[in-house]
Amino acid sequence: MAVNTARVQKLRKRQIDGQSLKRLVEAGMTWLRTNQQIVNALNVFPVPDGDTGTNMSLTLTAAYNEIKDSGEKHLGKMANLVAKGALMGARGNSGVILSQLWRGFARAVQDHETLDAETLVKAFAESRDTAYKGVVRPVEGTILTVSKGIASGTEAGLASAAKRDAIDILEIAVKSADESVKQTPELLPVLKQAGVVDSGGKGLFFILEGMLRHVYGEALDTPLISVHALSAMNFENAMQEVEEGQDYEVVVDFFPQGEFDLAKFYGRLEEMGTSIQVGEGDGMYRMHIHVPLEKRYEPIDYVMELGTITKVAMENLLAQMDDISKSTQQQPIKFNAVEPNQIGVVVVSPGAGLSRIFASLGVAAVVAGGQTMNPSTQDILAAFENLPTDKIIILPNNKNIVMAANQAKDVTVKQVAVVPSRTVPQGLAAMLALQPDGEVDAVAEKMTKALSAVKTGEITVATRTVEIDGVSVKDGQVIALLDGKLVVSAGSVEEGCLGFLDKASAMEHEIITLFYGQDMQRNEANRIADIVRAKYPKQEVEVQEGGQPHYQFIISVE
Amino acid sequence: MGEDTTSLGGIHISPGAIATIAYHATLESYGVVGLAPKNIADGIVKSITRDPARGVTVRYNGEDIDIEIHIIVEYGTRINSVAESVGNTVRFHVEKALGLRVNKIDVHVAGLRISDSD
Numbered sequence: 001m002a003v004n005t006a007r008v009q010k011l012r013k014r015q016i017d018g019q020s021l022k023r024l025v026e027a028g029m030t031w032l033r034t035n036q037q038i039v040n041a042l043n044v045f046p047v048p049d050g051d052t053g054t055n056m057s058l059t060l061t062a063a064y065n066e067i068k069d070s071g072e073k074h075l076g077k078m079a080n081l082v083a084k085g086a087l088m089g090a091r092g093n094s095g096v097i098l099s100q101l102w103r104g105f106a107r108a109v110q111d112h113e114t115l116d117a118e119t120l121v122k123a124f125a126e127s128r129d130t131a132y133k134g135v136v137r138p139v140e141g142t143i144l145t146v147s148k149g150i151a152s153g154t155e156a157g158l159a160s161a162a163k164r165d166a167i168d169i170l171e172i173a174v175k176s177a178d179e180s181v182k183q184t185p186e187l188l189p190v191l192k193q194a195g196v197v198d199s200g201g202k203g204l205f206f207i208l209e210g211m212l213r214h215v216y217g218e219a220l221d222t223p224l225i226s227v228h229a230l231s232a233m234n235f236e237n238a239m240q241e242v243e244e245g246q247d248y249e250v251v252v253d254f255f256p257q258g259e260f261d262l263a264k265f266y267g268r269l270e271e272m273g274t275s276i277q278v279g280e281g282d283g284m285y286r287m288h289i290h291v292p293l294e295k296r297y298e299p300i301d302y303v304m305e306l307g308t309i310t311k312v313a314m315e316n317l318l319a320q321m322d323d324i325s326k327s328t329q330q331q332p333i334k335f336n337a338v339e340p341n342q343i344g345v346v347v348v349s350p351g352a353g354l355s356r357i358f359a360s361l362g363v364a365a366v367v368a369g370g371q372t373m374n375p376s377t378q379d380i381l382a383a384f385e386n387l388p389t390d391k392i393i394i395l396p397n398n399k400n401i402v403m404a405a406n407q408a409k410d411v412t413v414k415q416v417a418v419v420p421s422r423t424v425p426q427g428l429a430a431m432l433a434l435q436p437d438g439e440v441d442a443v444a445e446k447m448t449k450a451l452s453a454v455k456t457g458e459i460t461v462a463t464r465t466v467e468i469d470g471v472s473v474k475d476g477q478v479i480a481l482l483d484g485k486l487v488v489s490a491g492s493v494e495e496g497c498l499g500f501l502d503k504a505s506a507m508e509h510e511i512i513t514l515f516y517g518q519d520m521q522r523n524e525a526n527r528i529a530d531i532v533r534a535k536y537p538k539q540e541v542e543v544q545e546g547g548q549p550h551y552q553f554i555i556s557v558e
Numbered sequence: 559m560g561e562d563t564t565s566l567g568g569i570h571i572s573p574g575a576i577a578t579i580a581y582h583a584t585l586e587s588y589g590v591v592g593l594a595p596k597n598i599a600d601g602i603v604k605s606i607t608r609d610p611a612r613g614v615t616v617r618y619n620g621e622d623i624d625i626e627i628h629i630i631v632e633y634g635t636r637i638n639s640v641a642e643s644v645g646n647t648v649r650f651h652v653e654k655a656l657g658l659r660v661n662k663i664d665v666h667v668a669g670l671r672i673s674d675s676d
Contacts, residue, residue: 087634087635087636089636090636091639092639092642093587093588093643093647095639096588096636096643099635099636100632100634100635133632134588134591135585135586135589135590135591136585136586136590137585137586
């Protein structure tokens, strides 16, 4: 991070016109986007403004899209375009405030062809005034406070020296923003309780800092540090890239005490090892690092100075890598070996992940199939015949397959009972009632009773516009089915999930399990699970790989 | 809902109390410059009775709480985003204070205030 002095000297001599503003906006946008995760991680509670970093970044991106092809030289006109774009694209609370800041800025510079120090100071003041007008009862300790800090900081800065140029003012603005952001917990108790600074204010700081970094000629695309949500940390991937000499993986969970300086923390860790990841959730931090053998205790000693350690895990990566290469990827699913006079259960499963879960519950064989890919009677029959037992129970797990299962039962000479599970969660619930040594009919009856213990949700995308059961759905919308009945249409998968859980009165149940489909990324599934957890803090929320096609999620509520 | 029975007796939370929470949460939402009465008659009644939550109507609908808010928005903000964040903020504050789920929040934008023309 070296400041390119020659570049700054050159820029100081240049006029700041509309095109310069365009480059500054781009720099602010890029830098904010790079650090979006940090801003998102600052949230105190999931609502009211769930994802400040993303919202601000999208708002500024909309503003930039408005000007990116413009050749406008006039500063005022360009600023007007930025304000217009920000207004049209404003997302969330912080986005609306950001658009108001730009509106004030644009108003202050509208008659100016170029930007000088005085105008910039005036523009910061006008930004603040416009932003404050947008609310009856301004809450201090937010982005509003930071805009005030910038305005008064630059005003004082301009007065303190005889000759300042716009770059000096920008430097002062960044410094004032930083100080102001650090003050926010003192003004807003909820921030202090959570031990964070205001996210919107931090976002505004990143925008200005990005502009300054552009002036300095510093990189904009590498984040200083990054913090993930705990559930988004993916150690499996991290492990596949083991560097030479970094033999030990150390994971430490801890609660920092006093002020926790992430940048410094990263700095120290980088001296020790590689593959550094830091995650945060509910005030607990998790640190992940790969270190050489002789340094394996160093990260632990270091973290101990910072706060209370709750858990330490250390693993020898070389040994792990060995294990992995032995049992590479395609881990064959291990089915329960049935004895000749025991009951063997055959299930129809729509995805590899679900098959694995069924296998772990003691299923003897799996037939692949589900919605839109119903297995034939023949497929099911073959599964019956291949089992070394005469007592068989089949779980079709789909209402369209119940019939094929019944036909297979009629054809085979073996003793078969069909437990009419219509969904995967029902099948899983039935498996819990299995007694391999019982009589087929009695056990099947028990398993059938267990079907009603769960509620099933299926989240998918509508393939046509339709109205069923009073729910109207447009083609391409996300829909949620409760036990096969359409209950919710939504704009996004997470909305669909929440809508379903609401309809299923999940509040009154204990366990929510999300099986994510093959079109879903694990990170995305975890992100949605976090949203669900926030909404249903008393329920246990689990995420499992389902691997089913078409359905983004199959949800079980019990 | 809004009612709870403990061994010592019942707890009843009136719609008016919920409306007050919603009212203050609305005023703290960015982009909202005021609340408006639902209609003239309502406005007169609420002015006379000095209702602390003008512009907010709370109804119990069986088990559910429904809230209706009439707001005035600052001209020049993106109205959609403002209304959406009012809904989020009110829901958050009411649910936090009461521990009850809010079923529905309808936000009506009753008017705009123009504080500057540009």
